[in-house]
């Protein structure tokens with residue numbers, strides 16, 4: 001196909017045809033639909049303002065991204081705070097040494113921390129400069145604080161799934177919606193038979209309906225692998241309620257499959 005957009009042949013050497021290949025056509029259409037959606041027009045109002053408008057929009061987005069990078073670079077200065085400079089409170093996990101932090105940072109990122117710190121301020125005999133979060137290990141608490149100061153999760157290759165699960169629980173308990181969103185995305189992106197039970201467990205604890213549904217789907221699809229895995233017995237001991245739900249999901253899936261097969265064979269007969 002001699003496409004007038006992506007052909008490697010310089011236009012003066014090409015015959016004067018205005019044909020466009022499927023890839024360029026679909027690409028242009030999707031780009032316009034996407035930009036219309038950004039403009040708030042919805043994807044249905046094609047053909048909108050054309051591809052040139054799309055190009056202008058893309059340039060604008062690129063400029064905004066550059067500005068954002070500069071802002072992020074500027075805010076990286078807060079790293080000194082993360083290192084404990086001018087800390088005014090100690091946060092203590094279930095194990096290890098207390099970690100220095102800043103009341104203002106904790107209070108600004110979580111309404112729950114804010115309330116805890118205010119309550120502390122108004123006590124006649126204050127607890128002192130330490131808050132205890134014994135449900136976390138030292139490493140988990142460190143990761144939570146890192147997030148509160150940087151807005152970033154540890155890189156997946158550097159962090160065990162269990163820490164992300166603990167951070168999701170923390171996000172739920174301390175009402176940190178952005179952390180919740182990032183943890184959920186991270187767990188969903190890596191969801192498979194080998195970790196679906198853990199995902200189901202944490203989704204249940206955090207009342208995360210979307211994660212629970214997706215994890216349950218993996219459990220049903222990979223039932224053999226999951227149910228005969230090493231961890232299933234231990235999971236069943238801790239999660240009787242979820243086991244009932246898994247059994248029901250498996251049975252109803254089997255019923256649906258049987259019905260579909262019967263219908264197909266009846267039609268085939």
Ligand SMILES: [Zn+2]
Nearest residue numbers: 003006021024
């Ligand atoms: Zn093309």
